[in-house]
Amino acid sequence: MTSNPQAAAGEPNPLRALTLDRLRCRTSMKWRTYPEDVLPVWVAEMDVPLAGAVVRAVTDALALGDTGYPAGTAYAEALAAFAEKRWGWDGLAVERTRIVPDVMLGVVEMLRLVTGPGDPVVLNPPVYPPFFQFVAHMDRQVVEAPLGADLRLDLGALEDAFRRAAVGGRRAAYLLCSPHNPTGTVHTAAELAAVAALAERYGVRIVADEIHAPVVAAGTAFVPYLSVPGGERGLSLMSASKAWNLAGLKAALAVAGPVSAADLARLPEEVGHGPSHVGVIAHTAALRDGTAWLDALLTGLDGNRRLLTGLLAEHLPAVAYRPGEATYLAWLDCRELGLGDDPARVFLDRGRVALSPGIDFGTGGAGHVRLNLATSPEVITEAVRRMAAALG
Structure with missing residues (x-):
């Protein structure tokens, strides 16, 4: 596989394009959940203008009245073209794909x-x-295989979970987060091959959420x-939504490996009615014509990871942070600050900065917070300043 090329000259960093006043005009979850005196760096929405290719495609569709049902x-x-160019993978066969409303609803349908009902799903x-x-809502049983101390897959824990999940011949699945949210870990080819071997040994089916793959x-x-x-x-779920900030334009793709084609063929036809036709248009334009914008974003995110590393070292040296290899999310270990299991609550109440509470992420999340790096350097700087002030 090849790593992503970085920003094309001349494409501006979209993370620097919008002022805080302009962002506060937005009506989405990120900007309406908390009062205006709270700085939001939590939910996975990016503080960016849309890629020009996406804006043009959607605007043209609206001008044409092309707002019917998705097709084609x-x-x-x-x-498929993006995967071959970006990841060196030519195995994404169009005939083994189905449009689904979004990644999580696609995950549900694949499971x-x-x-x-009642079968185990490993997380x-x-x-x-x-x-x-x-998983709980669809009446499946969660079986945990926690990450290792290095925030990577623990193959020993995974094998134990597979063994427990498959006991008695039960149908079991493993919901793989790749790249991993919240840690930003990118699983290696060797790790994934080991996962596949374990799955084959224990008869566990793999459903991979690969929504952050372009980032x-x-x-x-x-x-x-x-x-x-x-x-x-x-079975895999992929989408342009995270990389191009298109969560409000619903569309994703379920992709089957060659041996899983028959499984995907059993997907009910009505599932394909859920995606937005305009969303499909937007996602298609992003993947086809929005790569220069994406490269500028990736360069900006690399800068923001370095910035956060320096700011924490200066203002919050007790916070442990290992820059992620992917996603635009930072996983911060705040246990040495002595703020208890939910430091996000302290940062919100005392510092007026909203982060995602680590406890929401399950085992291993207590004492942690997740910070959204997909914003301007100024917002990141202010967020860390407020976090540090909350300790005073």
């Missing part, structure tokens, strides 16, 4: 294909909180799960 394979074709906490919520740091190579030996039995 343009989204899948754009993703329904390979498990039944790697600390992990994206909706994993727990959606990787310089010099890092993302490896699609379906590309590794043994990954042919897997």
Whole structure:
């Protein structure tokens, strides 16, 4: 696999484009959950203008009145071309894809294909909180295989979880977060091949949430799960929503490995009615024509990771931070500050800065917070200043 090329000359850093006053005009969750005196650096929305290619595509669709039901394979074709150019992967077959409303609803539908009510689903906490919520809501049993102390997959813990999940011949699945949210860990080809081997040994089906795949740091190579030996039995969910800030324009793709094509073919036809046609248009334009914008974003995020490292060293040296290899999220270990299991509450109450509470991410999350780096350097600087002031 090849690592992402970095920013094309002349494309401005989108993280520097909008002022805080302008951002506060937004009506989305990030900007309406807390009072105006709170600085929000929590939920995974980016403080950026949309890529020009996306704006043009959506504007043209609206001008044409092209707001009906989704159809065709343009989204899948754009993703396949992006995967080959970006990740060196030519195995994304358009005929083994289906449009789904978004990644998490796609995850639910994939788990329904390979498990039944009461069956176990293995998770790697600390992990994206909706994993727990959606799995529980669909009447599946969570089996935990916590990350190791190095924030990477613990293959021993994973094997133990697979063994427990598959006992008695139960149908079991593993919901893999790749890249991992909240740690920003990018799983290596060797790690993913080992996961595939374990899954084959214990009869566990893999469903991979790869929504953050385009957002990787310089010099890092993302490896699609379906590309590794043994990954042919897997199912993946991919989307342009995180990389291009399109969460409000619903659309994602379910992708099957060659051995899982028959599973994906059983997806109910009505699931494809859920995505937004305008969302599909936006995501297609992002993947096809928005890569220069993405490269400028990635360069800006690399700078923000360095900035945060320096700010913490200066103002909050007791906070442990290992810059992630992917995502635009920073996982901060605040246990040495003595703020208890939920330091985010202290930072909010005393510093008026909103971060994602680590306890929401499950085992291993207590004493941690997640900070959203997809904002301007000025906002990051102010966020750390407020966090430090909360300790005074």
